[in-house]
Amino acid sequence: MTKTLTVILQLLGLFYSHFSFSQSSEKVTLNGYVKENGSGELLPGVNVYIKEKGVGTQTNKYGFYSITLNSSEIVTIIYSSVGFQTETRTLKIPKLLELNVNMTPIARELEEVIVKSNATEQQKVSENVQMSQLSIPIQQMRDVAAFLGEKDVLKVLQLMPGIQKGSEGNSGIYVRGGGPDQNLVILDDAPVYNAYHLFGFFSVFNGDALKSVQLTKGGFPARFGGRLSSVIEMQMKDGNKEKFHAEGGIGAVSSRLTLEGPLFKNHKASFLVSARRTYLDLLIRPITKTNDDDSGYYFYDLNAKLNYEFDNKNRIYLSGYFGKDQFHTENVKTFETSKSGLSWGNSTGTLRWNHLFSEKIFSNTSIIFSDYKFDISNDNINSNTTPSSEYHLKYSSGIRDWAIKFDLDFLPNPEHTIKAGLQLTHHRFTPSAILVKDTDSGKYKNETNPINAVESGLYLEDIYKPWKSLQINGGVRITQFSSNEVSHYNFEPRISTAFMLSNDLAVKASYAQMNQYIHLLSNSGTGLPTDLWVPSTSKIAPERSWQLAGGVAKDFSERNLSITLEAYYKRMNRIIALKEGSSFLLEDGLGNITKDKDQETPWDKNVTIGDGKSYGFEFLLQRKTGRFSGWIGYTLSWTSQQFEELNFGKEFWAKYDRRHDLSAVGIYNISPKITLSATWVYGTGNALTLPTSISPSGQFLQTTDSENTINYTNNYRSRNNFRASPYHRMDASIQFHKKLKRGFERNWTISIYNLYNHYNPFYYEIKTRITNNPATGSPEKERYLSQISLFGILPSFGYSLKF
Incomplete structure (x- = not known):
C-alpha cells in the first residue's frame, strides 16, 4: 500500500x-x-x-x-x-x-x-457529468408532508426513483436491488451504522441541523467506496457567523431546539447545537403505568458543531452526533422484581482541517470516530428464598471505528478537476459481549469476543473536459481489508461520461465496481437494532458488485424543469443471507462467538452465500424552486437472488423486488403565509413466503378440516412465492407562516398521513375460523389469509418558532 x-x-x-x-x-x-x-x-x-x-x-x-x-x-x-x-x-x-x-x-x-x-x-442537470445522483433542497424536504409531522430526510429520499421503501412507515431504503446494509450513510464524513429511531419508523437525522443531502445510486466517483448500492452524504450546518439564531418546534411525538451563532465578534468562529427528544414515554405513561407494571420508550439525538476560520487558507471544524433509543419494562410484585431493557444508539465525531496549498490545490484532512452499540438487559430478583435468588443478563453488540481521511482537490485549468485521497479505518467489531449471573445454577459468565480489522482505500479521479460538449470522470479506487484471519485486496475502476447534444440535452453513461467488506446479519430484513455487524473472514468473502447505467438528461430552463431517464443493470456477487430457520441469537450466548474444533464461528455456520441481479428503468421530472415545485418519479425494476442453500438452489424474487414504484410530490406556495404540499405513492406489493398447502403427519390435506387434534405442517413450494397487495396512500399538509415582531417567525403545520384511509399490508398471517359446511350443515375449520395493517388515517400537528 x-x-x-x-x-x-x-x-x-x-x-x-x-x-x-x-x-x-x-x-x-x-x-x-x-x-x-x-x-x-x-x-x-x-x-x-x-x-x-x-x-x-x-x-x-x-x-x-x-x-x-x-x-x-x-x-x-x-x-x-x-x-x-x-x-x-x-x-x-x-x-x-x-x-x-x-x-x-x-x-x-x-x-x-x-x-x-x-x-x-x-x-443544469444536463451539464453535470455525474449521473444516478439525487439532491433535494433542504427547504423542499421540510415542506414535504411527513409521517406524524416528523421531517425525515430518509423518508423523502424514499420518494425518489430507484429507491424502494421497506414496510409501512419504515425509513429503511433499498437502492437498486440492494439491502439496507449496502448503503453508506455518512454525516460530516463519519459513517452512521444504524440510522433509525423507533425500530425504523424515524431516521436519526434532524433536518434543522442539516445543510445538504445527496444520494448517489450509480456511476460512483472513485472517492466513494465500501458499499455496493448507494452513498448518502449529509453535511451539518456550520453555524451562523453573523448573529445568534434559535429555532424550536413541538410536534405530535417529539420536540426540537436548534441554537447557532458566532463565538467571537470578529466573525471567525461559530457554533451549532441541535437537539430533539420524543415524549412518547410521557404520553403513554398513564396507560402503561399500573401498581405492578411500568414500561416506557423514548429516543433523543444531539448534533453539535464548532468551526474556526484562521485565515483564507485554514479552517477547522469539529462536529458530532449523539443519539439513543431506550425501551424498558418493570414488574414489581411482593417478593419478585423483574426488569428488562433494550437500547441502541450512535455516537460520531469528526475533526476536519481545510487547507489551501495554493489557488489551485485544496485539501481536507479528517479524523473520524463512529460507535454503534446495541444492548439487552434482563434482571430478576426473587426475595422469597433464602438467600434471595438473582438472575442478571446483559448482552451487547456493536461496531466502533477510528479513521483518518485525506482528500485533495487539484484544479489546474477548466479542462481538468483532479481529486485524490486515501482513508484508513480501524474497525472493532463486537458481535457478542455477554454477562450472565445466575445464583440458582451458580452460573457466572463474563465474555467479550471483539474482532479487529483494518480497511483502507486509495483513489484518484479526474473530471476531464476535452471539449465543451464532452465530460469524462475517470478514476480508480484500490481497497484493502485485513483482520487476524485474512487479507483482501481489490481494484475498482470507475468511469462516467456525459455528451451534450445541445445546450440543455445530454446523453450519459457510467460503469462502476464496488466491494463491501462488512456485512449485516439480519433476522428480520428490516434493519432492526438486533441485526449484527460482522466482518469478512476466510470463509465469508467481501461482497462485490458492478453496475452499468445509461440515460438522458434534459433541462427546460424557461420553466425551471429537468427530466432524467436512466436504465441500469447491476450484478451482485457473494452476498450473504441466513440459512432457513437459522438465527445468530443462539442459546449458548445470544450470538456469542466461541470457536469449536473446526475454528468456525456460529454465525459463519448459519450464513449462506449467493448472487443477485437487478435491472430496470427510472424516470424523474423535477422542479426544485418556484411557487410550485416538486417531482414525479417512476421506477420499473426486477430484482432476483440465488443461493445454493435457499429455495432448493433456484433463483427467486427478492423480498423488496418491486415491479412498479410511483411517487408524486407537489409543493405550492399559495402566498408568503400559506404553503400546501401533497404526496401520492404507489408500489407493487412485497414478495413474501407463504405455505401453498398443509399436511398432517406428512400426508396431503385440503385447507379445511373438521378435526381439532391434528398437528399440521406447512408446505412451501418456493421462496417469496406470494405478492402482497399493492401499496398506495396520499399524504397532505398545510403550513401557516407569520412574521412576528422583533424578528420572530412562527409556523403552524397540520399534516394528514394516509388521507383516504387505505389500509396497506404490514404482514400476513394464516388464521383459522369455524364455518358451517353447506353440504353437511356441520361446523368445520377453515384456514384463511389475514392481512395485518398498522396505520389508517393519521392527523398530526406541529408548531415552530424561530428568530
Whole structure:
C-alpha cells in the first residue's frame, strides 16, 4: 500500500508539472469561497459560470472554487444555486484574483420572479457529468408532508426513483436491488451504522441541523467506496457567523431546539447545537403505568458543531452526533422484581482541517470516530428464598471505528478537476459481549469476543473536459481489508461520461465496481437494532458488485424543469443471507462467538452465500424552486437472488423486488403565509413466503378440516412465492407562516398521513375460523389469509418558532 501511495503521489506531481508548464504566464486563477449572506455559511455545489467562455465549475462541499482564465480579460461571472438569488460579477482579470461571494436566500414571495428572470443561469442537470445522483433542497424536504409531522430526510429520499421503501412507515431504503446494509450513510464524513429511531419508523437525522443531502445510486466517483448500492452524504450546518439564531418546534411525538451563532465578534468562529427528544414515554405513561407494571420508550439525538476560520487558507471544524433509543419494562410484585431493557444508539465525531496549498490545490484532512452499540438487559430478583435468588443478563453488540481521511482537490485549468485521497479505518467489531449471573445454577459468565480489522482505500479521479460538449470522470479506487484471519485486496475502476447534444440535452453513461467488506446479519430484513455487524473472514468473502447505467438528461430552463431517464443493470456477487430457520441469537450466548474444533464461528455456520441481479428503468421530472415545485418519479425494476442453500438452489424474487414504484410530490406556495404540499405513492406489493398447502403427519390435506387434534405442517413450494397487495396512500399538509415582531417567525403545520384511509399490508398471517359446511350443515375449520395493517388515517400537528 505504501508503494501504491508513492506512485499515486508521483503521478499527481507529474500532472501538476505538466499543467503548470503548459500554461503560459498569461493564465491566472480565479478562486474563492461562496457563502450565504447573513450567516456566513459556506455553500457547496454552487455553479460558477464564465459567460464569455461558456465554461464553469462548482464549489466543493466546503464552498471553495477555482478556475483558470486569461489575464487582462473582461469577463462576466455568474454564481447560481437552487434556493439562492443569482449573483453576477463583471470585472477585468488581473494576474491573481481571489473573489469571495455572498449569496442571498430566495424569500418565498420572490421565488417565482427570480427563478424566471435567471432561468438560463440556473445549474443544469444536463451539464453535470455525474449521473444516478439525487439532491433535494433542504427547504423542499421540510415542506414535504411527513409521517406524524416528523421531517425525515430518509423518508423523502424514499420518494425518489430507484429507491424502494421497506414496510409501512419504515425509513429503511433499498437502492437498486440492494439491502439496507449496502448503503453508506455518512454525516460530516463519519459513517452512521444504524440510522433509525423507533425500530425504523424515524431516521436519526434532524433536518434543522442539516445543510445538504445527496444520494448517489450509480456511476460512483472513485472517492466513494465500501458499499455496493448507494452513498448518502449529509453535511451539518456550520453555524451562523453573523448573529445568534434559535429555532424550536413541538410536534405530535417529539420536540426540537436548534441554537447557532458566532463565538467571537470578529466573525471567525461559530457554533451549532441541535437537539430533539420524543415524549412518547410521557404520553403513554398513564396507560402503561399500573401498581405492578411500568414500561416506557423514548429516543433523543444531539448534533453539535464548532468551526474556526484562521485565515483564507485554514479552517477547522469539529462536529458530532449523539443519539439513543431506550425501551424498558418493570414488574414489581411482593417478593419478585423483574426488569428488562433494550437500547441502541450512535455516537460520531469528526475533526476536519481545510487547507489551501495554493489557488489551485485544496485539501481536507479528517479524523473520524463512529460507535454503534446495541444492548439487552434482563434482571430478576426473587426475595422469597433464602438467600434471595438473582438472575442478571446483559448482552451487547456493536461496531466502533477510528479513521483518518485525506482528500485533495487539484484544479489546474477548466479542462481538468483532479481529486485524490486515501482513508484508513480501524474497525472493532463486537458481535457478542455477554454477562450472565445466575445464583440458582451458580452460573457466572463474563465474555467479550471483539474482532479487529483494518480497511483502507486509495483513489484518484479526474473530471476531464476535452471539449465543451464532452465530460469524462475517470478514476480508480484500490481497497484493502485485513483482520487476524485474512487479507483482501481489490481494484475498482470507475468511469462516467456525459455528451451534450445541445445546450440543455445530454446523453450519459457510467460503469462502476464496488466491494463491501462488512456485512449485516439480519433476522428480520428490516434493519432492526438486533441485526449484527460482522466482518469478512476466510470463509465469508467481501461482497462485490458492478453496475452499468445509461440515460438522458434534459433541462427546460424557461420553466425551471429537468427530466432524467436512466436504465441500469447491476450484478451482485457473494452476498450473504441466513440459512432457513437459522438465527445468530443462539442459546449458548445470544450470538456469542466461541470457536469449536473446526475454528468456525456460529454465525459463519448459519450464513449462506449467493448472487443477485437487478435491472430496470427510472424516470424523474423535477422542479426544485418556484411557487410550485416538486417531482414525479417512476421506477420499473426486477430484482432476483440465488443461493445454493435457499429455495432448493433456484433463483427467486427478492423480498423488496418491486415491479412498479410511483411517487408524486407537489409543493405550492399559495402566498408568503400559506404553503400546501401533497404526496401520492404507489408500489407493487412485497414478495413474501407463504405455505401453498398443509399436511398432517406428512400426508396431503385440503385447507379445511373438521378435526381439532391434528398437528399440521406447512408446505412451501418456493421462496417469496406470494405478492402482497399493492401499496398506495396520499399524504397532505398545510403550513401557516407569520412574521412576528422583533424578528420572530412562527409556523403552524397540520399534516394528514394516509388521507383516504387505505389500509396497506404490514404482514400476513394464516388464521383459522369455524364455518358451517353447506353440504353437511356441520361446523368445520377453515384456514384463511389475514392481512395485518398498522396505520389508517393519521392527523398530526406541529408548531415552530424561530428568530
